[in-house]
Amino acid sequence: MATLQVTVNGSDRSISDIDPNTPLLWALRDHLGMVGTKFGCGKGLCGACTVHMNGVAIRSCSTPVSAAVGQSITTIEGLAEGNSDLHPLQEAWMEEDVPQCGYCQAGQLMNAAALLKSNPKPSDADIDNAMAGNLCRCGTYTRIRKAIHSAAAKGGAA
Amino acid sequence: MNKDLYDYELIPDVDMPAEFVARENARSAAAAEETDASIPRRRFLKLTGIAGGGLALAFAIGRSQRVHGAHHGGGHAPFAPNSFIQIKPDGSIVLAAKNPEVGQGVKTFLPMILAEELEAPWESVMIEQSDIDRDRFGIQSAGGSQSTPRNWNLLREAGAVARTMLVTAAAQSWGVDASKCKADQGFVVNESTGAKLSYGELATAAAKLPVPDAKSVTLKERSEFKLLGKFVAGVDNRDLVTGQPLFGIDQNLPGMRYAVYVKCPSFGGAVKRANLEELKGLPGVVDAFILKGNSVDGQLMPGVAILARSTYEAFQAEKALQVSWDKGPASSESWIDFKEQARELTSKPGPVTESQGDMDAAISGADKTVDAFYTYPFLSHSNLEPQNCTAWYRDGKMQLWAPSQTPQAIAGMLANLLDIEQDDVEITQLRIGGGFGRRLINDFVCEAAAIAKRVDYPVKLMWNREADMAHDFYRVGGFHNLKGTLDSKGKLTGFQDRTIVFTQPSNPKRPVRGGNVRAANVQCPEIPNVRIETHQIPLQVPCGWWRAPGSCALGWVFQSFIHEMAVAADRDHLEFLLEQFGEPRWMKEGDARAFNTERAINVTKLAAEKGDWGKRMKKGQGRGLSFYFSHLGYFAEVAEVTVDDSNRVTVDRVVVAADVGMLLNPAGGENQVEGSVVDGLSTLAGQEISFEEGAVRQSNFDDYPLLRMPSTPKIEMHWMTTDHSPTGLGEPAFPPLAAAVTNAIHDATGKRIRTMPISKEGFQVV
Structure with missing residues (x-):
């Protein structure tokens, strides 16, 4: 058991009495009470647990919390940066009514946000490639594509 | 041509879960009415006065009637002509979302039906997920694509009754005939003078009026619809895209422990022995015990419960679990x-x-x-949100936060299983991370409740993906x-x-x-x-x-x-x-x-x-x-x-x-x-x-x-x-x-x- 320091959404958080092998996912959900990041498969197969580490999309179910020490973690709760209320992708998701059950959408959004950071104007093929690791059991893929394009058109990388 | 072959009423199993329908139909004649797509108009019963001179009424469904909105009493009673609608004197309009949301959009489109007939502006209504209460809300389930046909007339009438009463209240205050007044998006307009009164201004007066029979109110023609047929995004979208705790898996209670429940890989197998003492010595593990279960299909199978301080510690303990199983009859099947x-x-x-x-x-x-x-x-159903349920048993009462497609089936089941009173089971319905029929069966609820009954703290039961795939229906x-x-x-x-x-x-x-x-x-x-x-x-x-x-x-x-x-x-x-x-x-x-x-x-x-x-x-x-x-x-x-x-x-x-x-x-x-x-x-x-x-x-x-x-x-x-x-x-x-x-x-x-x-x-x- 250890006490670890992690930076989450810009805040320095201390997690005490935790096994350093605990996946970041459960550290966020159980120890920090941040439940926006979801558990789907536990093996990095579905992408529901996607968060950013230093701006790069990672699967938090397969990343030990010890690997996040000293790194900057962003979760769905902190996706909207700076003064804005919502990230352009979040706005696009609402406008296009992307969610069905909505369970996978935090992971989809985090993955899409990382995509737009590296590729502000992605093509359909770029989106398909980047999003192929994120499952949606309800089948909202068509609307996810549309919402990413829509956010990109409005400068969604910001 | 033998028409019977094509009479779809004869094959309810194809159209909707037959057992569920049969059980529901048996409960009351009113329930039987509701399974018909051509729902007869329903009577509204005036029930009781509430503080502040307001009136609250309920639909004539179920055994006894209780009053929704009574707890909002006091000097400013809401206008609550039925279980689904409340209009407060401050003008706020609250509509009930009665059925479990599994992604089919029901939390949005059922209230849309109410708003349409009520003539309430969608942008200003508030949607509240309702309690589980058959008396006030009728059948609450998510299955068989039945939410629309079952609730179409019911909710239209609920909205139209409220609209009619608001129009009557306005007409009386102007001293004109109600036919000269028209409801229009949160207001009643005097068509002769152009004067307007808001629903909030009319709420107190409307609450004092007798509630008209649903048969007597006029429903809107489809050509008059302003909201239905329009693209209306989900009411939970903002919470979903910002990661708010909406789902069963997101529940968090003070002192809560995390549970896994391990069943025999071969269906229905019983536990002969398990290394419980060893498990209890593992990091974070607070308890481990065997549940015999009742082995009723869809309820509680035998298994080993492990409780820990965190999900990860519970999952790790499961890996160390050693069980000797007495394989059940399914073990001969391949x-x-x-x-x-x-x-x-x-x-x-x-x-x-x-x-x-x-x-x-x-x-x-x-x-x-x-x-x-x-x-x-x-x-397999493979809901992306694995099966889970949060339960807290204290003072003889079982509180459940259950992502269930058939929440009304739970209390009766638990009463038998755990020897508790049905009325002591309280269920909060939550957004569900995918239904597809899996959560019409409440086995995971039985497991959480049975575990919670054994301990003196709240419990969140969590299935991992492997358990979810291995123990589906x-x-x-x-x-x-x-x-x-x-x-x-x-x-x-x-x-x-x-x-x-x-x-x-x-x-x-x-x-x-x-x-x-x-x-x-x-x-x-x-x-x-x-x-x-x-x-x-x-x-x-x-x-x-x-x-x-x-x-x-x-x-x-x-x-x-x-x-x-x-x-x-x-x-x-x-x-x-x-x-x-x-x-x-x-x-x-x-x-x-x-x-x-x-x-x-x-x-x-x-x-x-x-x-x-x-x-x-x-x-x-x-x-x-x-x-x-x-x-x-x-x-x-x-x-x-x-x-x-x-x-x-x-x-x-x-x-x-x-x-x-x-x-x-x-x-x-x-x-x-x-x-x-x-x-x-x-x-x-x-x-x-x-x-x-x-x-x-x-x-x-x-x-x-x-x-x-x-x-x-x-x-x-x-x-x-x-x-x-x-x-x-x-x-x-x-x-x-x-x-x-x-x-x-x-x-x-x-x-x-x-x-x-x-x-x-x-x-x-x-």
């Missing part, structure tokens, strides 16, 4: 054996369960006969040895299905859930000679309702075989399919649940037209057509595919034509159709649950793949607007999809696929 047995059985005549005309004569007099053997596997697999006969003119004269019906271990006469096969499922009322022969095999592996139960598999089998017959007759598939529907008519006049061939014909023609039926395609490309009627919805679909030399299939486009009466909310409704198409492709591409010695072999999304974004086709939807009452969309777009695709693959390659998933026949969806 999918490979069933396949061999089914082949053998269906090669011989079986007991005739339905017959019409003379099938033997059709065979002996046929110009051509076609034989084909179709098979499809068991499927599966879509049953199936086998169909089909024979079709053609006359010299290429007309379909006979249809025979020698099939397997798996039966329940507790009742060998009853098919497993979703496992019945009926002539009506063929949906070709013009075939003169029909014979269904069913061999029965008892099955221990648990089966459940899976999106469009029955139809989800039979739609593929029968719509594919009809195409085979059209090919054998050397006739155009569209023309051949339309011929099977015959004249436009209702198979049971006036019964909205019965098959209506006019609607079938119209959607089939529309799909063909929009899907460029008959237009030439390039080499390697193909187009396929399919139709199915399920859950009161009429769907025809055209798929276009490209197949390369290595049998790699690209689904280029899927065109969907639908008649569900009226599309209430294109936002949620079209989402359901797109999702059904993707789900259909997922299952046909590569999904199979197989089992050996009664234990499921698949464990996660690596060996049970879901379709991913790159394989998603272009999806086009065309909606017919008809005068029929609107019906649900969670299911009916699913059944036609697979046959449209496999028929298209045949069109492209000449190869007929008769085994699901198509990967079994060497095809790969890319």
